[in-house]
Amino acid sequence: MSASHSHNGQDHPLHGGTPHGHAPDKPYETRDANIKSVIETGVSMFVVTFVAMILMYGLFKGFQALPTQVEPPPMVEGRPLPPLPHLQVNQQRDLAAFRARENEILSTYGKLPSGGVRLPIERAMDILAARGFTAAAPAPPVPGASAERKGAAAKKGAPAR
Numbered sequence: 635m636s637a638s639h640s641h642n643g644q645d646h647p648l649h650g651g652t653p654h655g656h657a658p659d660k661p662y663e664t665r666d667a668n669i670k671s672v673i674e675t676g677v678s679m680f681v682v683t684f685v686a687m688i689l690m691y692g693l694f695k696g697f698q699a700l701p702t703q704v705e706p707p708p709m710v711e712g713r714p715l716p717p718l719p720h721l722q723v724n725q726q727r728d729l730a731a732f733r734a735r736e737n738e739i740l741s742t743y744g745k746l747p748s749g750g751v752r753l754p755i756e757r758a759m760d761i762l763a764a765r766g767f768t769a770a771a772p773a774p775p776v777p778g779a780s781a782e783r784k785g786a787a788a789k790k791g792a793p794a795r
Contacts, residue, residue: 744752
């Protein structure tokens, strides 16, 4: 075997031999990191960061110099509104206006488009209370419903009503 391939590993570069900065009597690497490269890298990172900050500051100042109120393009001014319904911008205001309209309808007299009249709900309840309620008339039978009931009852084995 050659000296670089001995079994004890002392001559091998990975096992403490002398090639590539290994001392024969020390089992670890004796050379340090290149301090010049480390310092150059740190300084270059600082310079690049500082230059980027200066450029961003200039860009920020340039944006501040622009007018804050931008006029809309000419096509936007003449554009028609989209079809109804429009989006609600202020839901609370819209709900309050809706409830006010509904309360006005429920609490005032008025004429209906069909020709009838509208009474305030309180007045309508007073009139019904004074007259008394009558039992509601039963709903008219649906044509063909009695034949269906008889067929369903016959299938179950129960008499039809």
